[in-house]
Amino acid sequence: MxxxxxxxxxxxxxxxxxxxxxxxxxxxxxxxxxxxxxxxxxxxxxxxxxxxxxxxxxxxxxxxxxxxxxxxxxxxxxxxxxxxxxxxxxxxxxxxxxxxxxxxxxxxxxxxxxxxxxxxxxxxxxxxxxxxxxxxxxxxxxxxxxxxxxxxxxxxxxxxxxxxxxxKGGSDAAKTVRVPYPFSSAREMLEMARSSGRTIAQMKRANEEIIVSRDELNARLDQIWEAMNGCIDRGLRNEGIMPGGLKVKRRAHDIHEKLNVEWRSNRPNPLLANDWLSVYAMAVNEENAAGGRVVTAPTNGAAGVVPATVRYFRHFHDDASIDDIRDFLLTAAAIGGIIKHNASISGAEVGCQGEVGSASAMAAAGFAAVMGGSPEQVENAAEIALEHHLGMTCDPIAGLVQIPCIERNALGAVKAVTAASLALKGNGEHFVPLDACIETMRQTGNDMSEKYKETSTGGLAVNVVEC
The missing domain is CATH 3.30.1330.90 (D-3-phosphoglycerate dehydrogenase; domain 3)
Known part of the structure:
Protein backbone atom coordinates (compact mmCIF):
# COMPACT_ATOMS: atom_id res chain seq x y z
CA MET A 1 0.00 0.00 0.00
CA LYS A 168 -13.11 -4.63 -2.61
CA GLY A 169 -9.37 -4.05 -2.32
CA GLY A 170 -9.11 -3.48 -6.03
CA SER A 171 -6.51 -1.68 -8.11
CA ASP A 172 -6.70 1.84 -6.74
CA ALA A 173 -3.96 4.28 -7.63
CA ALA A 174 -2.27 3.83 -4.27
CA LYS A 175 -1.54 0.17 -5.07
CA THR A 176 -0.18 0.52 -8.59
CA VAL A 177 3.18 1.89 -7.44
CA ARG A 178 5.83 -0.61 -6.39
CA VAL A 179 7.71 0.79 -3.42
CA PRO A 180 10.47 -0.70 -1.24
CA TYR A 181 8.43 -0.44 1.99
CA PRO A 182 4.77 -1.15 1.11
CA PHE A 183 3.42 -1.23 4.67
CA SER A 184 -0.37 -1.13 4.96
CA SER A 185 -0.54 -1.47 8.74
CA ALA A 186 1.41 -0.29 11.76
CA ARG A 187 2.52 -3.85 12.43
CA GLU A 188 4.03 -4.14 8.94
CA MET A 189 5.59 -0.70 9.32
CA LEU A 190 7.36 -1.71 12.52
CA GLU A 191 8.49 -5.04 11.08
CA MET A 192 10.01 -3.28 8.06
CA ALA A 193 11.67 -0.70 10.30
CA ARG A 194 13.27 -3.44 12.41
CA SER A 195 14.47 -5.47 9.44
CA SER A 196 15.80 -2.46 7.52
CA GLY A 197 17.18 -0.48 10.45
CA ARG A 198 15.48 2.62 9.03
CA THR A 199 13.24 5.14 10.69
CA ILE A 200 9.64 5.59 9.58
CA ALA A 201 10.57 8.85 7.86
CA GLN A 202 13.45 7.16 6.02
CA MET A 203 11.17 4.38 4.77
CA LYS A 204 8.52 6.88 3.72
CA ARG A 205 11.15 8.94 1.92
CA ALA A 206 12.42 5.86 0.07
CA ASN A 207 8.87 5.14 -1.08
CA GLU A 208 8.31 8.71 -2.25
CA GLU A 209 11.61 8.79 -4.15
CA ILE A 210 10.33 6.02 -6.40
CA ILE A 211 7.99 8.68 -7.80
CA VAL A 212 10.02 11.90 -7.57
CA SER A 213 13.65 12.87 -7.16
CA ARG A 214 15.06 13.73 -3.76
CA ASP A 215 15.36 17.39 -4.69
CA GLU A 216 11.76 17.55 -5.89
CA LEU A 217 10.52 15.71 -2.82
CA ASN A 218 12.31 18.14 -0.52
CA ALA A 219 11.06 21.15 -2.49
CA ARG A 220 7.47 19.95 -2.33
CA LEU A 221 7.71 19.14 1.37
CA ASP A 222 9.08 22.63 1.95
CA GLN A 223 6.18 24.05 -0.06
CA ILE A 224 3.72 22.20 2.16
CA TRP A 225 5.37 23.54 5.30
CA GLU A 226 5.55 27.07 3.89
CA ALA A 227 1.80 26.92 3.19
CA MET A 228 1.11 25.64 6.70
CA ASN A 229 3.35 28.21 8.32
CA GLY A 230 1.93 30.99 6.20
CA CYS A 231 -1.57 29.97 7.26
CA ILE A 232 -0.53 30.25 10.92
CA ASP A 233 0.93 33.71 10.30
CA ARG A 234 -2.22 34.93 8.56
CA GLY A 235 -4.39 33.53 11.33
CA LEU A 236 -2.31 35.27 13.99
CA ARG A 237 -2.49 38.52 12.06
CA ASN A 238 -6.14 38.65 11.01
CA GLU A 239 -8.93 39.91 13.24
CA GLY A 240 -12.69 40.30 13.02
CA ILE A 241 -15.80 38.16 12.72
CA MET A 242 -15.81 34.91 10.79
CA PRO A 243 -18.42 34.45 8.04
CA GLY A 244 -21.49 32.27 8.29
CA GLY A 245 -23.88 34.04 10.62
CA LEU A 246 -22.78 32.76 14.02
CA LYS A 247 -20.77 35.96 14.52
CA VAL A 248 -17.86 34.03 16.02
CA LYS A 249 -14.96 36.37 16.77
CA ARG A 250 -11.44 35.49 15.80
CA ARG A 251 -9.38 35.00 18.97
CA ALA A 252 -5.95 33.86 17.82
CA HIS A 253 -4.65 37.40 17.20
CA ASP A 254 -5.53 38.67 20.69
CA ILE A 255 -4.25 35.54 22.41
CA HIS A 256 -1.00 35.76 20.46
CA GLU A 257 -0.52 39.40 21.47
CA LYS A 258 -0.94 38.48 25.13
CA LEU A 259 1.46 35.57 24.83
CA ASN A 260 4.10 37.79 23.24
CA VAL A 261 3.82 40.30 26.09
CA GLU A 262 4.16 37.49 28.59
CA TRP A 263 7.08 35.99 26.64
CA ARG A 264 9.01 39.25 26.70
CA SER A 265 8.39 39.71 30.42
CA ASN A 266 9.90 36.31 31.26
CA ARG A 267 7.11 35.68 33.74
CA PRO A 268 6.69 31.99 34.60
CA ASN A 269 3.63 30.41 32.99
CA PRO A 270 2.74 26.81 33.86
CA LEU A 271 0.39 26.74 30.86
CA LEU A 272 3.02 27.89 28.36
CA ALA A 273 3.06 24.77 26.17
CA ASN A 274 -0.72 24.52 25.98
CA ASP A 275 -1.08 28.22 25.20
CA TRP A 276 1.30 28.26 22.24
CA LEU A 277 0.00 24.99 20.81
CA SER A 278 -3.56 26.24 21.10
CA VAL A 279 -3.00 29.64 19.53
CA TYR A 280 -1.16 28.16 16.55
CA ALA A 281 -3.90 25.60 15.93
CA MET A 282 -6.68 28.15 16.36
CA ALA A 283 -4.95 30.51 13.91
CA VAL A 284 -5.06 27.85 11.20
CA ASN A 285 -8.65 26.88 11.79
CA GLU A 286 -9.87 30.45 11.94
CA GLU A 287 -8.29 30.93 8.52
CA ASN A 288 -9.95 27.71 7.37
CA ALA A 289 -13.34 28.83 8.67
CA ALA A 290 -12.94 32.07 6.72
CA GLY A 291 -12.29 30.16 3.49
CA GLY A 292 -8.57 30.94 3.36
CA ARG A 293 -5.63 28.95 2.01
CA VAL A 294 -4.93 25.85 4.14
CA VAL A 295 -3.34 22.42 3.89
CA THR A 296 -5.32 19.25 4.51
CA ALA A 297 -3.69 17.52 7.47
CA PRO A 298 -5.34 15.11 6.83
CA THR A 299 -8.52 17.21 6.38
CA ASN A 300 -9.40 20.90 6.51
CA GLY A 301 -11.51 20.47 9.63
CA ALA A 302 -8.39 19.11 11.36
CA ALA A 303 -5.88 21.28 9.50
CA GLY A 304 -4.51 23.05 12.59
CA VAL A 305 -3.13 20.14 14.60
CA VAL A 306 -0.05 19.17 12.59
CA PRO A 307 1.07 22.75 11.72
CA ALA A 308 0.62 23.83 15.34
CA THR A 309 2.77 20.96 16.58
CA VAL A 310 5.51 21.65 14.03
CA ARG A 311 5.50 25.37 14.83
CA TYR A 312 5.61 24.59 18.55
CA PHE A 313 8.60 22.30 17.94
CA ARG A 314 10.40 25.09 16.05
CA HIS A 315 9.48 27.68 18.68
CA PHE A 316 10.94 25.78 21.61
CA HIS A 317 13.82 23.97 19.90
CA ASP A 318 16.43 26.38 18.60
CA ASP A 319 18.29 23.62 16.78
CA ALA A 320 15.23 22.50 14.77
CA SER A 321 16.21 22.21 11.10
CA ILE A 322 14.36 21.98 7.80
CA ASP A 323 15.32 18.30 7.71
CA ASP A 324 13.49 17.83 11.01
CA ILE A 325 10.36 19.38 9.53
CA ARG A 326 10.59 17.12 6.49
CA ASP A 327 10.95 14.06 8.73
CA PHE A 328 7.99 15.26 10.81
CA LEU A 329 5.78 15.53 7.73
CA LEU A 330 6.93 12.20 6.28
CA THR A 331 6.30 10.39 9.57
CA ALA A 332 2.92 12.03 10.02
CA ALA A 333 1.93 11.12 6.46
CA ALA A 334 2.89 7.49 7.04
CA ILE A 335 0.51 7.30 10.00
CA GLY A 336 -2.23 9.20 8.17
CA GLY A 337 -1.97 6.82 5.23
CA ILE A 338 -2.37 3.77 7.46
CA ILE A 339 -5.44 5.28 9.14
CA LYS A 340 -7.04 6.22 5.84
CA HIS A 341 -6.32 2.80 4.33
CA ASN A 342 -7.74 0.82 7.25
CA ALA A 343 -10.48 3.12 8.56
CA SER A 344 -11.39 6.67 7.51
CA ILE A 345 -10.39 10.31 7.88
CA SER A 346 -13.90 11.53 7.00
CA GLY A 347 -16.05 13.18 9.65
CA ALA A 348 -19.13 12.32 7.59
CA GLU A 349 -18.15 8.65 7.72
CA VAL A 350 -16.80 8.11 11.26
CA GLY A 351 -17.19 11.42 13.12
CA CYS A 352 -14.47 13.77 14.28
CA GLN A 353 -12.41 10.91 15.67
CA GLY A 354 -11.49 10.37 12.01
CA GLU A 355 -10.49 14.00 11.51
CA VAL A 356 -9.00 15.57 14.65
CA GLY A 357 -8.27 12.11 16.07
CA SER A 358 -6.27 11.14 13.00
CA ALA A 359 -4.54 14.52 12.91
CA SER A 360 -3.54 14.21 16.55
CA ALA A 361 -2.12 10.73 15.94
CA MET A 362 -0.16 12.02 12.96
CA ALA A 363 1.19 14.99 14.90
CA ALA A 364 2.10 12.84 17.90
CA ALA A 365 4.03 10.46 15.64
CA GLY A 366 5.85 13.29 13.87
CA PHE A 367 6.73 15.01 17.12
CA ALA A 368 8.00 11.78 18.71
CA ALA A 369 10.13 11.11 15.62
CA VAL A 370 11.89 14.50 15.60
CA MET A 371 12.44 14.21 19.34
CA GLY A 372 14.52 11.11 18.68
CA GLY A 373 11.91 8.44 19.27
CA SER A 374 12.32 4.91 17.95
CA PRO A 375 9.76 3.54 15.46
CA GLU A 376 8.13 1.70 18.37
CA GLN A 377 7.86 4.92 20.39
CA VAL A 378 6.48 6.76 17.35
CA GLU A 379 3.80 4.10 16.87
CA ASN A 380 3.01 4.26 20.57
CA ALA A 381 2.62 8.05 20.43
CA ALA A 382 0.19 7.77 17.52
CA GLU A 383 -1.84 5.13 19.34
CA ILE A 384 -2.12 7.17 22.56
CA ALA A 385 -3.32 10.22 20.66
CA LEU A 386 -5.88 8.34 18.59
CA GLU A 387 -7.13 6.26 21.51
CA HIS A 388 -8.11 9.37 23.42
CA HIS A 389 -10.20 10.72 20.56
CA LEU A 390 -12.23 7.54 20.09
CA GLY A 391 -15.95 8.20 19.90
CA MET A 392 -15.60 11.91 19.14
CA THR A 393 -18.63 13.13 17.21
CA CYS A 394 -18.76 15.63 14.36
CA ASP A 395 -21.56 18.07 15.24
CA PRO A 396 -20.67 21.54 13.89
CA ILE A 397 -23.15 24.22 14.89
CA ALA A 398 -25.04 25.55 11.84
CA GLY A 399 -22.88 23.30 9.66
CA LEU A 400 -19.98 25.74 10.02
CA VAL A 401 -16.42 24.57 10.68
CA GLN A 402 -16.17 26.88 13.68
CA ILE A 403 -17.77 25.52 16.87
CA PRO A 404 -16.49 23.16 18.20
CA CYS A 405 -13.98 22.64 15.38
CA ILE A 406 -11.54 25.49 16.06
CA GLU A 407 -10.99 24.72 19.75
CA ARG A 408 -11.05 21.01 18.99
CA ASN A 409 -7.91 21.47 16.90
CA ALA A 410 -6.23 23.24 19.80
CA LEU A 411 -6.97 20.32 22.10
CA GLY A 412 -5.87 17.87 19.42
CA ALA A 413 -2.46 19.54 19.29
CA VAL A 414 -2.14 19.51 23.07
CA LYS A 415 -3.02 15.80 23.13
CA ALA A 416 -0.49 15.12 20.38
CA VAL A 417 2.41 16.58 22.35
CA THR A 418 1.23 14.90 25.54
CA ALA A 419 0.99 11.54 23.75
CA ALA A 420 4.47 11.94 22.30
CA SER A 421 5.88 12.84 25.70
CA LEU A 422 4.30 9.79 27.31
CA ALA A 423 5.57 7.51 24.56
CA LEU A 424 9.10 8.91 24.75
CA LYS A 425 9.19 8.18 28.48
CA GLY A 426 8.77 4.47 27.71
CA ASN A 427 10.57 1.98 25.50
CA GLY A 428 7.83 1.57 22.90
CA GLU A 429 6.13 -1.38 24.54
CA HIS A 430 2.44 -0.82 25.18
CA PHE A 431 -0.80 -2.72 25.60
CA VAL A 432 -2.98 -1.48 22.69
CA PRO A 433 -1.44 -1.70 19.20
CA LEU A 434 -2.10 1.20 16.85
CA ASP A 435 -3.76 -1.19 14.40
CA ALA A 436 -6.26 -2.27 17.06
CA CYS A 437 -7.00 1.37 17.87
CA ILE A 438 -7.58 2.17 14.19
CA GLU A 439 -9.93 -0.79 13.83
CA THR A 440 -11.79 0.33 16.95
CA MET A 441 -12.18 3.77 15.44
CA ARG A 442 -13.58 2.25 12.25
CA GLN A 443 -16.08 0.11 14.16
CA THR A 444 -17.09 3.01 16.40
CA GLY A 445 -17.72 5.15 13.35
CA ASN A 446 -19.85 2.46 11.74
CA ASP A 447 -21.94 2.19 14.91
CA MET A 448 -22.24 5.95 15.42
CA SER A 449 -25.62 7.53 14.68
CA GLU A 450 -25.77 9.58 11.49
CA LYS A 451 -26.87 12.51 13.69
CA TYR A 452 -23.30 12.79 14.93
CA LYS A 453 -21.49 12.44 11.60
CA GLU A 454 -21.31 15.91 10.08
CA THR A 455 -25.03 16.29 9.47
CA SER A 456 -25.62 18.95 12.16
CA THR A 457 -28.76 17.08 13.22
CA GLY A 458 -27.53 16.11 16.67
CA GLY A 459 -25.16 17.00 19.48
CA LEU A 460 -24.02 20.59 19.91
CA ALA A 461 -25.53 21.51 16.57
CA VAL A 462 -29.00 20.91 18.00
CA ASN A 463 -28.66 21.54 21.73
CA VAL A 464 -26.94 24.92 21.57
CA VAL A 465 -29.52 26.23 19.16
CA GLU A 466 -32.36 24.87 21.33
CA CYS A 467 -30.88 26.52 24.41
Missing amino acids: FLSVFDVFKIGIGPSSSHTMGPMSAANRFLALLLTDDWPKPATAVVSHLKVSLHGSLAYTGIGHGSGRAVILGLAGEKPDTVDPDAMDGIIARVEETSQVCPPGHPAYDFKPDEDLVFDKKNPLPGHANGMTFSALDTQGRILLKRIYYSIGGGFVVTDTELEALR
Missing part, protein backbone atom coordinates in the same frame (compact mmCIF):
# COMPACT_ATOMS: atom_id res chain seq x y z
CA PHE A 2 1.35 3.40 -0.95
CA LEU A 3 -0.33 6.73 -0.30
CA SER A 4 1.88 9.69 -1.07
CA VAL A 5 2.64 12.38 1.47
CA PHE A 6 1.14 14.79 -1.08
CA ASP A 7 -2.16 12.90 -0.99
CA VAL A 8 -2.30 13.35 2.77
CA PHE A 9 -1.12 16.99 2.71
CA LYS A 10 -2.84 18.94 -0.08
CA ILE A 11 -2.89 22.71 -0.48
CA GLY A 12 -6.42 24.01 -0.90
CA ILE A 13 -9.03 26.33 0.56
CA GLY A 14 -11.37 26.23 3.52
CA PRO A 15 -13.60 25.56 5.20
CA SER A 16 -13.73 21.80 4.49
CA SER A 17 -11.67 19.30 2.53
CA SER A 18 -14.58 16.91 2.08
CA HIS A 19 -17.32 19.51 1.67
CA THR A 20 -15.43 22.28 -0.16
CA MET A 21 -12.33 20.89 -1.85
CA GLY A 22 -14.07 17.61 -2.69
CA PRO A 23 -17.05 19.10 -4.57
CA MET A 24 -14.74 21.51 -6.41
CA SER A 25 -12.52 18.62 -7.47
CA ALA A 26 -15.55 16.56 -8.49
CA ALA A 27 -16.68 19.42 -10.72
CA ASN A 28 -13.18 19.53 -12.23
CA ARG A 29 -13.35 15.80 -12.95
CA PHE A 30 -16.75 16.10 -14.60
CA LEU A 31 -15.58 18.97 -16.80
CA ALA A 32 -12.51 16.96 -17.84
CA LEU A 33 -14.72 13.98 -18.69
CA LEU A 34 -16.90 16.13 -20.95
CA LEU A 35 -13.86 16.81 -23.16
CA THR A 36 -13.02 13.13 -23.64
CA ASP A 37 -14.50 10.26 -25.61
CA ASP A 38 -14.82 8.15 -22.45
CA TRP A 39 -18.62 8.36 -22.44
CA PRO A 40 -21.28 7.39 -25.00
CA LYS A 41 -21.91 10.78 -26.55
CA PRO A 42 -24.48 10.82 -29.39
CA ALA A 43 -22.91 12.05 -32.62
CA THR A 44 -25.05 15.16 -32.99
CA ALA A 45 -25.53 15.92 -29.28
CA VAL A 46 -24.25 19.16 -27.79
CA VAL A 47 -23.91 19.71 -24.07
CA SER A 48 -25.55 23.01 -23.22
CA HIS A 49 -26.73 22.72 -19.62
CA LEU A 50 -25.29 21.38 -16.35
CA LYS A 51 -27.07 20.24 -13.19
CA VAL A 52 -25.68 19.12 -9.81
CA SER A 53 -27.29 17.56 -6.75
CA LEU A 54 -25.64 17.14 -3.35
CA HIS A 55 -26.70 14.32 -1.04
CA GLY A 56 -26.28 13.08 2.52
CA SER A 57 -23.95 15.12 4.69
CA LEU A 58 -23.21 17.44 1.77
CA ALA A 59 -26.90 18.31 1.59
CA TYR A 60 -27.32 18.78 5.33
CA THR A 61 -24.23 20.90 6.01
CA GLY A 62 -23.23 21.99 2.52
CA ILE A 63 -24.40 25.58 2.89
CA GLY A 64 -22.38 26.12 6.05
CA HIS A 65 -19.38 24.32 4.54
CA GLY A 66 -19.49 26.27 1.27
CA SER A 67 -20.23 23.16 -0.82
CA GLY A 68 -22.49 25.01 -3.24
CA ARG A 69 -19.91 27.74 -3.71
CA ALA A 70 -17.29 25.08 -4.33
CA VAL A 71 -19.39 23.43 -7.05
CA ILE A 72 -19.89 26.76 -8.80
CA LEU A 73 -16.19 27.54 -8.63
CA GLY A 74 -15.28 24.06 -9.87
CA LEU A 75 -17.69 24.29 -12.81
CA ALA A 76 -16.14 27.67 -13.61
CA GLY A 77 -12.81 25.87 -13.95
CA GLU A 78 -11.25 26.83 -10.63
CA LYS A 79 -9.17 24.28 -8.69
CA PRO A 80 -8.65 24.00 -4.91
CA ASP A 81 -4.88 24.47 -5.02
CA THR A 82 -4.82 27.43 -7.40
CA VAL A 83 -8.05 29.40 -6.89
CA ASP A 84 -7.52 32.90 -5.55
CA PRO A 85 -9.55 33.18 -2.32
CA ASP A 86 -9.91 36.93 -2.89
CA ALA A 87 -11.44 36.36 -6.35
CA MET A 88 -14.01 33.72 -5.39
CA ASP A 89 -16.89 36.04 -4.56
CA GLY A 90 -16.55 37.78 -7.90
CA ILE A 91 -16.51 34.51 -9.85
CA ILE A 92 -19.65 33.29 -8.08
CA ALA A 93 -21.41 36.63 -8.59
CA ARG A 94 -20.75 36.44 -12.36
CA VAL A 95 -22.21 32.94 -12.57
CA GLU A 96 -25.30 34.02 -10.63
CA GLU A 97 -25.70 37.11 -12.81
CA THR A 98 -25.22 35.38 -16.18
CA SER A 99 -26.67 31.94 -15.31
CA GLN A 100 -23.67 30.42 -17.09
CA VAL A 101 -20.33 28.85 -16.28
CA CYS A 102 -17.46 29.43 -18.70
CA PRO A 103 -14.62 27.04 -17.82
CA PRO A 104 -11.43 27.43 -19.89
CA GLY A 105 -11.39 25.14 -22.93
CA HIS A 106 -15.17 24.62 -22.86
CA PRO A 107 -18.14 26.37 -24.39
CA ALA A 108 -20.35 28.32 -22.02
CA TYR A 109 -22.80 26.06 -20.21
CA ASP A 110 -26.17 27.13 -18.82
CA PHE A 111 -26.14 26.83 -15.04
CA LYS A 112 -28.56 28.64 -12.75
CA PRO A 113 -27.38 27.99 -9.18
CA ASP A 114 -30.84 28.56 -7.69
CA GLU A 115 -32.35 25.88 -9.94
CA ASP A 116 -29.51 23.64 -11.08
CA LEU A 117 -27.73 23.15 -7.75
CA VAL A 118 -29.91 21.04 -5.45
CA PHE A 119 -29.29 20.19 -1.79
CA ASP A 120 -31.16 16.87 -1.69
CA LYS A 121 -31.67 15.84 1.94
CA LYS A 122 -34.25 13.17 1.12
CA ASN A 123 -32.26 10.86 -1.13
CA PRO A 124 -28.83 9.84 0.18
CA LEU A 125 -26.61 8.00 -2.26
CA PRO A 126 -25.65 4.45 -1.24
CA GLY A 127 -21.87 4.59 -1.46
CA HIS A 128 -20.90 7.26 1.05
CA ALA A 129 -22.37 10.07 3.15
CA ASN A 130 -20.80 12.68 0.85
CA GLY A 131 -22.45 11.94 -2.49
CA MET A 132 -22.83 14.15 -5.57
CA THR A 133 -24.53 13.72 -8.93
CA PHE A 134 -23.38 15.73 -11.95
CA SER A 135 -25.47 15.78 -15.14
CA ALA A 136 -24.90 17.22 -18.60
CA LEU A 137 -27.97 17.97 -20.73
CA ASP A 138 -28.62 19.00 -24.31
CA THR A 139 -30.72 21.93 -25.53
CA GLN A 140 -33.87 19.80 -25.23
CA GLY A 141 -33.19 19.01 -21.59
CA ARG A 142 -32.20 15.39 -22.25
CA ILE A 143 -29.50 13.95 -20.02
CA LEU A 144 -26.45 13.08 -22.09
CA LEU A 145 -24.09 12.20 -19.25
CA LYS A 146 -24.58 11.52 -15.55
CA ARG A 147 -21.87 10.72 -13.04
CA ILE A 148 -21.88 10.04 -9.32
CA TYR A 149 -18.91 11.16 -7.24
CA TYR A 150 -18.13 10.68 -3.57
CA SER A 151 -15.97 12.97 -1.46
CA ILE A 152 -14.38 10.47 0.92
CA GLY A 153 -12.39 12.82 3.14
CA GLY A 154 -9.21 14.85 2.90
CA GLY A 155 -10.17 16.18 -0.53
CA PHE A 156 -10.20 12.71 -2.11
CA VAL A 157 -12.90 12.22 -4.76
CA VAL A 158 -13.88 8.93 -6.40
CA THR A 159 -16.62 7.77 -8.73
CA ASP A 160 -19.13 5.18 -7.58
CA THR A 161 -17.26 2.46 -9.48
CA GLU A 162 -13.90 3.57 -8.07
CA LEU A 163 -15.34 3.49 -4.55
CA GLU A 164 -16.60 -0.03 -5.06
CA ALA A 165 -13.18 -1.13 -6.29
CA LEU A 166 -11.51 0.49 -3.28
CA ARG A 167 -13.79 -1.35 -0.87
